[in-house]
Amino acid sequence: MSISPTARFHRMTIESPLGPITLVGDEKHLHAIHLIEPTSLDALSTSPSRPLSQAVEQLGAYFAGTSMDFDLDLLAQGTSFQHQVWDALGTIPFGTTTNYGSIAAMIGRPRAVRAVGLAIGANPLPIVVPCHRVIGANGSLTGYASGLEHKRFLLDHEQRVLHDHRSPRERPAH
CATH class of the missing domain: 3.30.160.70 (Methylated DNA-protein cysteine methyltransferase domain)
Structure with a gap:
């Protein structure tokens, strides 16, 4: 920056x-x-x-765990391509994941998977612009600028929050 x-x-x-x-x-x-x-x-x-x-x-x-959304005035410096990717990240629902290929397809650049990965890695607003919700095509945790332990924590946190917010009828039986 x-x-x-x-x-x-x-x-x-x-x-x-x-x-x-x-x-x-x-x-x-x-x-x-x-x-x-x-x-x-x-x-x-x-x-x-x-x-x-x-x-x-x-x-x-x-x-x-009391809020799943952010409503902040953001201004990140980046290229138009990076902004396309970051905007796409903002559409990933709380507690869900997607992969780099899906983000590339979402922005109309299905062959730009590596470039999407670089743009995600350059995201200056982690958590708020949820780059932690992007995983590898095979379901593996891949790259996170502050470390995979932070990415795992954020994904697990969101799953716990979703679980806690479901009604007892919606929760899976153990």
């Missing part, structure tokens, strides 16, 4: 079940979520902005 010297960016680090998460935004948008502590953001203001405060609240609800 390149940061304009004239923009007034803010950062906020919160604790989560994944460890520290650093949020970066300006007065209007959330720009990035870092699941691995970044070292290059020390110069940014730590005063809270509305987008950061909203992100903290909504991530808290996500991890508490």
Whole structure:
């Protein structure tokens, strides 16, 4: 993420079940979520902005299992292709997974599976733009910028939340 010297960016680090998460935004948008502590953001203001405060609240609800959706003003820097991929990620329902080939087909580029994988890996807004819901065609967990243990945690978390929100009649018998 390149940061304009004239923009007034803010950062906020919160604790989560994944460890520290650093949020970066300006007065209007959330720009990035870092699941691995970044070292290059020390110069940014730590005063809270509305987008950061909203992100903290909504991530808290996500991890508490009380919310399955995000409603945040996002502004991610990327190419038009990356934005197509990231937009497609936003359509993957909570608690479900898809694969790279399906995302490529969804954006009308079925042969661009590797490029889709690179775009997913460049997603600056993990969790909110749910790249963790993309797995290999064979069902295996593949690539996640902050590590497969974080990806597994997020997928398991969403399954637990879905299970807890089903009525007793909808839950599978054990």
